[in-house]
Amino acid sequence: MNLKNAPIKSVVLVVAVIALSLLYSLMANGGNGALKNVKNVSAVGATTPSPTSNVSLVGSTNKPVSPGSETNNNKAGGQKFVGSLLYQNSGVRATYQQVRQGQTLFDESCSSCHGAYASGTDRAPNLVGLGPATIQFWVSTGRMPLSNPIIQPIRKPVKFTQAQILDIVSFVASQAPGGVLIPNIKGVNSATLAEGASLFDINCAGCHTITGAGDALASGAYAPSLHQATPEQVAEAIRTGPANMPRFNPGVLTNAQVNSLVKYVTQGIQHPDNAGGWNLGGVGPVAEGFIGLLIGVGLLVLAAFWVGDRK
């Protein structure tokens, strides 16, 4: 940069950036910009079908399930009902009952934005083909249903029971094959903590911080705290890459590696060895500095005030 014009340029730069950031924050808080953002972000994790893609209704491909008024739980449209696979490495399929109940729940709580058959509207993205893991992650962390479209939904109290969540998952999975199945985390117990710790340092700490406390990223996005995540949610997040998080395919992290990560997050991160007392929120030297100055130096200044002359 030319030194001579630096002051003028810097003033112009400052004004321009303030204007841009105001404009951006306006777009981000209301209007369609944010919605597009959500749509794009969620779609990222879902475009590639999993190798073990499942089959939905036999003989009724591309047609939404319409259970109608039939009483037989094993039949749909007079044909043998074959539900979608839900879990990785497991033959468990969604039952007809689950799909029906899921549709009711979806109609009540999801369809106003995602459309009656989860195919998306101008307010919310298409969920068809995203796979059971994605749907279960967003609903089981309470992030969905969403009251207000924002850049990045936050973790909230969960609205449904475990069974109801599976119902919704079954319904959405019944719409089309593909997507990521709910990861199998049975191997977590035999995984090694040290491998998880070292994978966490390399792949996760860059955003979630080394203590898993989470932190702000650029432009209003953030990496959430990992302290409330369940083992299943950790694995689902790794495999599906919700919101701003990158997606880690089986080619990047093997199932065994995902299991070690799950073990480290749910044991090392959520129940750290906090020898040494109160951990001050696990945010490192910022909190330590405030405690050192406010409580340490503060108490000692008060002590000086106590023993010294106060005239």
Next chain:
Amino acid sequence: MAKLDVTKLRDQNSKSKKTVNDQIATTAEWFDDRLGLAKGTRIFFNKIFPDHWSFMLGEIALYSFVVLLVTGIFLTLYYVPSASLMIYHGSYAPLRGTVVSAAYNSTVNLSLHVRFGLLVRQMHHWAADIFLGAIAVHMCRVFFTGAFRKPRELNWIVGVTLLILGIVEGFLGYSLPDDLISGTGLRIMFSVTESIPIVGTHLAFWIFGGNYPGDGSIIPRMFIAHVLLIPALLAALIGVHLALLVKQKHTQFPGPGKTEKNVVGTPMWPGFMFKTQGFMFLVVGVIALLGAFAQINPIWQYGQYLPYKVSYAVQPDWYMGWLDGALRIMPSWEFQYHSFIIPNQFFPSILLPGIAFNIFIIWPFIEAKIKKDKSEHNLLERPRDNPMRTAIGAGALTFFFMLFAASATDVLANYLTISLNIVLWFFRIATYIIPFLVAAIAYRVCIELQRAGDGAGKRKRFNVVWRSDTGEYFTEKSPARSDDVDYLDGEPEESLELTPEVSKMVNEKADLIASDRNGSQESTDSDPEDLQQISRD
């Protein structure tokens, strides 16, 4: 004289049992005969120290330095200053079987296995934070009261040098464990050293033994600087600091009987000695409490530093925070002239502290030059007595505080759920605006306090507005109470002589208000028409 007394005492007691006092006296005499200490000790014991709580702030730093020395010696018994790699076999499961450096391994082991190890390590770290915090607070006291003026400029320079050495010592100390956060700090320091024009790269390669992270020699080098070189300098300079204080005598606030020529206060023995020893125990106590109950730098959770590993939310310790903040808010400008380039990091992390510390050092001379003041000053000024200095100091302090806060941009954005970009731009602009606002407000407050005199903060007296039967309005001051002072000239106020008639009405009205407040609606026989209003001025 002293000798005579002791001999006499000994003669008297030779027949009866020897008391403890006799034994002390005999021992003291033995030393005095050989070393001649009595005269010096007498002078020392009779040394006068002025009493004011703010004069004890520097002692916090002194005693935390003592804690640092004692705890530091303990830590050197277990710490291994080596970057050689080994397999961790300790008790912390997430690290077991991984490759760590000997330095990191020994620090984790001394934290989790050595008896008292973690307590001592945490006390050492908290004591370092408090040491530098106390230096900063002490420096503010000296600055805002003008204690650095002639003849104490040299001691001010020694003090600023102690601050700089303390910051360097602290940085080296928290870089030694070789954990993730300390390695990130070293990485930044390497780049900062590299950014010095012309010599930067050579200097950085020389210190680290090659391109980052070097050949591992940085750890033993930092160790020897941290445990020998800089502590020796610190101890020597603290000695000089105190010797100059004794030689030049302590400053004092103006007050009854206090002049430029005398020192009014408590003698070293017994008063000051006991007070300062008690204060030492308080300092050690607070540090021990923090060390026992507040976790600091849990390096086993952070893991071994490897150059390709990185964590978010990494900050330096607070005393380096302002430099980190300056780095964070620096726009990405680089200045190039033909093939010479001045890298971006040079401005916030070499030029800024360079200018800041140089201004600190020469400030006494700048002020003397501006004020054309060549006289000696043993009486302190209150901050309000010198509004311009107070304003400059408050502005500078705010500037550094803003930089300090800017080192936590990510943590602030996360906790306040604001966009990180907005937080960053706030600091880029506010860091240069808020200090001027604070300086202007501080200046204004000083002027107001000066005008208010000694009555500042005291209660103002009521004004009583009343109306006569014929409709005229009068304003009178309410009767003075015992501790009322005139807020304009600070003199104690005398009771105003009201006419019996007015005084009666005021009292009746006061009774009426009191009865209203108590909820009892008993009517009084006064005529409320006579007094329209009783109000605060």
